[in-house]
Amino acid sequence: MATTATPAGGSRNGTGPEWGGFEENIQGGGSAVIDMENMDDTSGSSFEDMGELHQRLREEEVDADAAAAEEEDGEFLGMKGFKGQLSRQVADQMWQAGKRQASRAFSLYANIDILRPYFDVEPAQVRSRLLESMIPIKMVNFPQKIAGELYGPLMLVFTLVAILLHGMKTSDTIIREGTLMGTAIGTCFGYWLGVSSFIYFLAYLCNAQITMLQMLALLGYGLFGHCIVLLITYNIHLHALFYLFWLLVGGLSTLRMVAVLVSRTVGPTQRLLLCGTLAALHMLFLLYLHFAYHKVVEGILDTLEGPNIPPMQRVPRDIPAILPAVRLPATVLNTTVKAVEVTLRSH
Amino acid sequence: FAGLSDISISQDIPVEGEITIPMRSRIREFDSSTLNESVQNTIMRDLKAVGKKFMHVLYPRKSNTLLRDWDLWGPLVLCVTLALMLQRGSADSENDGGPQFAEVFVIIWFGAVTITLNSKLLGGNISFFQSLCVLGYCILPLTVALLVCRLVLLAKPGPINFIVRLFVVIMMFAWSIVASTAFLADSQPPNRKALAVYPVFLFYFVISWMILTFTP
Numbered sequence: 001m002a003t004t005a006t007p008a009g010g011s012r013n014g015t016g017p018e019w020g021g022f023e024e025n026i027q028g029g030g031s032a033v034i035d036m037e038n039m040d041d042t043s044g045s046s047f048e049d050m051g052e053l054h055q056r057l058r059e060e061e062v063d064a065d066a067a068a069a070e071e072e073d074g075e076f077l078g079m080k081g082f083k084g085q086l087s088r089q090v091a092d093q094m095w096q097a098g099k100r101q102a103s104r105a106f107s108l109y110a111n112i113d114i115l116r117p118y119f120d121v122e123p124a125q126v127r128s129r130l131l132e133s134m135i136p137i138k139m140v141n142f143p144q145k146i147a148g149e150l151y152g153p154l155m156l157v158f159t160l161v162a163i164l165l166h167g168m169k170t171s172d173t174i175i176r177e178g179t180l181m182g183t184a185i186g187t188c189f190g191y192w193l194g195v196s197s198f199i200y201f202l203a204y205l206c207n208a209q210i211t212m213l214q215m216l217a218l219l220g221y222g223l224f225g226h227c228i229v230l231l232i233t234y235n236i237h238l239h240a241l242f243y244l245f246w247l248l249v250g251g252l253s254t255l256r257m258v259a260v261l262v263s264r265t266v267g268p269t270q271r272l273l274l275c276g277t278l279a280a281l282h283m284l285f286l287l288y289l290h291f292a293y294h295k296v297v298e299g300i301l302d303t304l305e306g307p308n309i310p311p312m313q314r315v316p317r318d319i320p321a322i323l324p325a326v327r328l329p330a331t332v333l334n335t336t337v338k339a340v341e342v343t344l345r346s347h
Numbered sequence: 348f349a350g351l352s353d354i355s356i357s358q359d360i361p362v363e364g365e366i367t368i369p370m371r372s373r374i375r376e377f378d379s380s381t382l383n384e385s386v387q388n389t390i391m392r393d394l395k396a397v398g399k400k401f402m403h404v405l406y407p408r409k410s411n412t413l414l415r416d417w418d419l420w421g422p423l424v425l426c427v428t429l430a431l432m433l434q435r436g437s438a439d440s441e442n443d444g445g446p447q448f449a450e451v452f453v454i455i456w457f458g459a460v461t462i463t464l465n466s467k468l469l470g471g472n473i474s475f476f477q478s479l480c481v482l483g484y485c486i487l488p489l490t491v492a493l494l495v496c497r498l499v500l501l502a503k504p505g506p507i508n509f510i511v512r513l514f515v516v517i518m519m520f521a522w523s524i525v526a527s528t529a530f531l532a533d534s535q536p537p538n539r540k541a542l543a544v545y546p547v548f549l550f551y552f553v554i555s556w557m558i559l560t561f562t563p
Binding site: 112115116118119120121122123126151154155158159162165166169181 | 450453454461464465467468469470538539541542545546549552553556560
């Protein structure tokens with residue numbers, strides 16, 4: 001009795017909860033089939049058993065009608081156990097691959113949480129840091145504090161990108177806009193990240209006490225001066241004004257960074273090397289941004305892209321192949337002179 | 348799904364029931380099956396949802412519709428419209444400083460993603476696509492500004508022409524800012540709203556600048 005009760009229950013259990021997974025389905029379906037076969041062999045002993053079995057079988061048929069689709073599923077898994085195994089393996093593999101991808105995406109998303117402490121600032125703090133970036137503090141004996149924060153620097157870099165775009169537009173820079181945008185983003189981020197890494201490397205060599213994060217924050221806030229100067233001088237085209245601002249505002253923000261670095265470095269040679277490099281890079285970058293995207297780019301591009309006819313461009317390149325020693329320097333020189341000439345004329 | 352593993356189901360009871368999404372409103376329940384409805388109904392319903400969100404942007408009030416049922420159809424349509432209208436008429440004048448289609452497209456999506464990441468980093472409790480949806484829909488006033496600018500540019504060029512365009516662009520720029528902050532500001536911690544709004548300001552400023560300097 002107990003054995004005969006299992007098939008019906010087994011098949012019902014096996015098909016009922018689909019959530020149970022493959023294991024249960026296979027067992028349930030399998031037992032139902034096997035038990036029915038066994039029943040034929042062992043049943044002859046008792047007539048009553050036969051009658052009850054018959055009833056149960058009929059019940060099962062009704063059940064089967066009721067849940068035809070599910071029964072089929074169970075039968076499929078039971079009869080073709082091998083196929084079930086295979087599909088399970090495939091499903092397993094799919095699951096693993098999906099899990100790997102999901103975990104990768106999740107780890108990428110979790111990186112945001114890693115960065116979150118660096119963005120933990122208040123508006124008042126940002127304001128005061130922006131102001132402080134223009135005020136050099138003459139305190140050399142004790143290492144000055146640098147706030148390791150990235151919100152301000154990142155926003156300043158984006159602002160600088162916007163200002164550069166604005167400058168290119170107002171100067172009627174005639175190049176393709178895609179290049180403008182890419183150049184602006186590339187220049188600003190390249191300067192920020194590149195110079196920070198370079199100075200960090202130098203600081204490591206000179207044994208200065210500064211971390212990469214602090215370097216990024218320091219240089220990022222140092223760009224505030226650049227933003228102000230460029231915003232004003234892109235709109236008011238006066239060279240004297242630009243040089244004044246360059247020395248005053250750019251100089252102040254550079255001095256501030258230099259003062260911080262000096263206070264964190266020991267030894268005059270190291271100080272000179274580190275601060276000299278930083279000051280030169282920072283001041284020259286401002287100069288470059290002003291002139292490169294003010295008029296000069298326009299001039300150079302006019303020179304280079306003016307005769308924009310492909311066959312005409314080929315001709316001067318073919319000639320140096322014949323007389324490389326004479327023509328090539330001459331051509332290069334010619335282009336350079338033309339560019340400089342246009343530059344000088346535009347100013 | 349950690350919570351689901353705790354639920355134990357008795358083996359004898361067949362599991363049955365209906366899966367309902369609690370976020371959906373009650374009105375949707377009677378036509379929960381979209382398989383049987385005609386294609387027209389489906390499209391009209393989605394279009395209506397997009398149109399409703401446009402209305403929300405044009406008349407910004409404190410509402411969660413834009414945040415709750417986010418979609419990216421509206422932003423896509425607006426972005427493509429803006430990029431197409433900013434495209435120069437003639438293809439041969441390629442080096443005249445006009446923004447290209449791809450460039451406008453990239454600026455809008457890159458900018459929106461940057462703002463979203465920034466707001467996440469500042470500790471805002473808004474999902475990635477919700478923020479993208481809001482920022483994308485709030486370009487609508489600027490698209491209108493571009494449309495007006497193109498119409499104004501048909502007239503005789505001159506200082507008055509420029510002043511009209513400047514006025515329109517500034518108005519629509521302010522509108523965009525107000526609309527997007529109305530939706531986004533609540534998701535930020537109260538003391539950091541200014542920090543989250545600044546990149547939004549920059550983003551719309553660059554787009555407005557492109558619109559203002561556009562000449563066909």
